[in-house]
Amino acid sequence: MRALVTGANGFLGQSVVAALLAQGHTVRALVRPATAVEKIGWPAAVEIVRGDLRSARELAPAFADVDVLVHLAAAVTGGDDAMFASTVSGTERLLTAMAGTACRRIVLASSFAVYDWSAIHGTLDENSPITSGTKLYGRDGYAIAKSWQERITRRFAAQHGWDLTVLRPGFIWGRDHGYLGALGQQIGRLHFVVGPFTHLPLTHVDNCADLFARAAADPRAIGQTLNVVDGPGARIWGYLGEYMRGSGEGGFRLPVPYTVAFGMVRLAFATILKRNEKLPSVLVPCRFEARMKPLRYTNRRAQELLGWRPPLDYAECLRRTYGAKQGT
Amino acid sequence: MRAALIGAGQIARQHLNCLKTLPGVQIVGVCDLSPSVAESIAERFGVPAWFTDHAAMLREVKPDVVHVTTPPTSHFRLAMDALQSGAHVLVEKPATVTFAELEQLLHYAGERQLMIVEDHNYVFNHATREIAQWVDSGKLGAVVHVEVLMTLDLFGPGGFADPNARHPALALAGGALADFLPHLASLAHRFIGAHRRAHAIWTKRRPSILPYDEFHGVVEGERGTATLGFSATAQPDAFWLRVFGERAQASTNLFETRLTCERLRDGLKPLQPLKNGLEEGKAVRRAAMGTFLRKFKPGPATYDGMWHLLAGTYQALAQGTVLPVTPEDVLAVNRMVEALKPVEAAS
Numbered sequence A: 001m002r003a004l005v006t007g008a009n010g011f012l013g014q015s016v017v018a019a020l021l022a023q024g025h026t027v028r029a030l031v032r033p034a035t036a037v038e039k040i041g042w043p044a045a046v047e048i049v050r051g052d053l054r055s056a057r058e059l060a061p062a063f064a065d066v067d068v069l070v071h072l073a074a075a076v077t078g079g080d081d082a083m084f085a086s087t088v089s090g091t092e093r094l095l096t097a098m099a100g101t102a103c104r105r106i107v108l109a110s111s112f113a114v115y116d117w118s119a120i121h122g123t124l125d126e127n128s129p130i131t132s133g134t135k136l137y138g139r140d141g142y143a144i145a146k147s148w149q150e151r152i153t154r155r156f157a158a159q160h161g162w163d164l165t166v167l168r169p170g171f172i173w174g175r176d177h178g179y180l181g182a183l184g185q186q187i188g189r190l191h192f193v194v195g196p197f198t199h200l201p202l203t204h205v206d207n208c209a210d211l212f213a214r215a216a217a218d219p220r221a222i223g224q225t226l227n228v229v230d231g232p233g234a235r236i237w238g239y240l241g242e243y244m245r246g247s248g249e250g251g252f253r254l255p256v257p258y259t260v261a262f263g264m265v266r267l268a269f270a271t272i273l274k275r276n277e278k279l280p281s282v283l284v285p286c287r288f289e290a291r292m293k294p295l296r297y298t299n300r301r302a303q304e305l306l307g308w309r310p311p312l313d314y315a316e317c318l319r320r321t322y323g324a325k326q327g328t
Numbered sequence B: 001m002r003a004a005l006i007g008a009g010q011i012a013r014q015h016l017n018c019l020k021t022l023p024g025v026q027i028v029g030v031c032d033l034s035p036s037v038a039e040s041i042a043e044r045f046g047v048p049a050w051f052t053d054h055a056a057m058l059r060e061v062k063p064d065v066v067h068v069t070t071p072p073t074s075h076f077r078l079a080m081d082a083l084q085s086g087a088h089v090l091v092e093k094p095a096t097v098t099f100a101e102l103e104q105l106l107h108y109a110g111e112r113q114l115m116i117v118e119d120h121n122y123v124f125n126h127a128t129r130e131i132a133q134w135v136d137s138g139k140l141g142a143v144v145h146v147e148v149l150m151t152l153d154l155f156g157p158g159g160f161a162d163p164n165a166r167h168p169a170l171a172l173a174g175g176a177l178a179d180f181l182p183h184l185a186s187l188a189h190r191f192i193g194a195h196r197r198a199h200a201i202w203t204k205r206r207p208s209i210l211p212y213d214e215f216h217g218v219v220e221g222e223r224g225t226a227t228l229g230f231s232a233t234a235q236p237d238a239f240w241l242r243v244f245g246e247r248a249q250a251s252t253n254l255f256e257t258r259l260t261c262e263r264l265r266d267g268l269k270p271l272q273p274l275k276n277g278l279e280e281g282k283a284v285r286r287a288a289m290g291t292f293l294r295k296f297k298p299g300p301a302t303y304d305g306m307w308h309l310l311a312g313t314y315q316a317l318a319q320g321t322v323l324p325v326t327p328e329d330v331l332a333v334n335r336m337v338e339a340l341k342p343v344e345a346a347s
Helices: A011-022 A080-098 A133-138 A141-160 A205-217 A236-247 A258-270 A285-292 A300-306 A314-322 B010-019 B035-045 B054-061 B072-084 B099-111 B126-137 B175-179 B181-192 B269-294 B301-319 B327-340
Strands: A002-006 A026-031 A047-050 A068-071 A105-109 A163-169 A171-173 A185-187 A190-194 A202-204 A225-228 A252-256 B002-006 B026-031 B065-068 B088-091 B116-118 B143-151 B195-203 B214-221 B225-231 B238-245 B248-253 B259-263
Touching: A002 A011, A011 A026, A011 A205, A068 A080, A068 A205, A080 A141, A080 B010, A080 B035, A105 A141, A105 A205, A133 A141, A133 A285, A133 B035, A141 A163, A141 B035, A163 A205, A171 A205, A190 A236, A190 A258, A202 A205, A202 A314, A205 A225, A205 A300, A205 A314, A225 A300, A236 A252, A236 A314, A252 A258, A258 A285, B002 B010, B002 B054, B010 B026, B010 B035, B010 B301, B026 B035, B026 B054, B054 B072, B065 B072, B072 B088, B072 B099, B088 B099, B088 B301, B099 B116, B099 B327, B116 B327, B126 B181, B126 B238, B126 B248, B126 B259, B126 B301, B143 B181, B175 B181, B181 B195, B181 B214, B181 B225, B181 B238, B181 B327, B195 B327, B214 B327, B259 B269
Parallel strands: A002 A026, A002 A068, A026 A047, A068 A105, A105 A163, A163 A225, A171 A202, A190 A252, B002 B026, B002 B065, B065 B088, B088 B116, B143 B225
Antiparallel strands: A185 A190, B143 B238, B195 B214, B214 B225, B238 B248, B248 B259
């Protein structure tokens, strides 16, 4: 199987390329024109094609002899409009190019950000509601862009009869990516841990990549939407402690009950903050919930459908994230 | 009045935020080459129709006013199409790539009693209007000189110097910096009038795909002189407007709310710097807090000039009165811009 991987040099992309290669597939990596791929250290077998989804007019040749598109490219920084242009319009260009080729299979990296966290109670799973309508625009730019990316990918797939798999990872973590928005609010060396016993929807980047590679090759994944988490997830207090030790950042943790913090945010938003959506995420209730709401998570569907078990346990994930680099 | 937008990116969102608040203005359509951009902006702002073909939009929703908020290289064709559909045009700066195109648009509009307004939003910022009022009231005395200097980092990812996706503004003579020239020129024009002579230096300090990252110009106008500058490397980001009068000197950072004034005072001369300094310190502290709190308040924030300009434009169009930015202003500002452009085409 030959896979075209967008965002191949990104945090998740590098692990997905490695997982695809490890599972015996051929990889064509789409990277931006100015990317220095030599630093990544890919084996010579990885085909490199260059293009920027924001501007490339001729993306169709990248699909030559490609069996599956693994679409990971998305902006994670920048303003709302820049993220939308990069993530959504970029996907539009990519899929428009794909429509003129023989490739009919896509695996899309969506996100937990598409869920309507305000409406979910108990367990978040693939049947949980996603944010839609004008409510979406109260969310942050990343959530808006990822929701639209999934929306238009589904439309393209339906229109062209493509085989689509949507994977929605929770918080992807790994080396140099240990700190997560869900950990609360950091002010200097003080970490306000909102809901210290809350579980985190974690997936280590190598576990996550393993599922992407398997889903790309397994016909049972066609037409499916799967959440990607390694399990019920570590609790915030413990995870943050490992981060502080592992990263050497240190600092102090101050626990704050979720209900107290969320109640204060809701009250302030409705009164003194006048429902202003320009505020930082931590002060907007629906964004606050998307970062820190205490829910339960499961990878049951991926287990049942593909027989998937995360290959790395939590201890190994910690070692790969904070331990000495391999070969050093 | 029925308003429509062509181009639904970042600046369009600022236009729409303002239009939503204007009485008697109905947003009837938005258009963007990207269907998802057009559809999402329509959904977000409750606009009833979205298009990817501007000609279809003009034909179907028949707007009275069209906002052209696309990259500058497409302005001329889109503005002309909008005029030909019988609509007034509000176009983002720079209105056109060449001065000849602008003349053609203004000529066409003038013959049909249609208006073209270029977005000189910083002329209508609160601080600029305050300084203009000080000039009109005599507080500043006659204007001698104006200094306009923008320092703005253009090298961040996804910006003008992104080597991966060539920014459309790089097609302008002068490159990305030319995108800002109308802001500088419109402010100078507001205080010294049309230019008589101009001289500019364009240089490059840092390796990048930008043809230039530094610009400095000197202008002699009808009522005084001005220096205009842009630096992509000097930091922090700021937009300084300083107006030097015969009685006082006003200074503002248009990216913030800071506005100060040093003036001649009655009383002992040695006390003047002390009084001015204390007053300035008070104004700077107040502005620092105001700039910070502005981030937490709904409303236009740094786009307050645009909101004022749009409100004034729609009111003038509805009542048939003089526009805040007249065709003569647009022409004079762009003549100044033309005189400051680099002699050789951007490499």
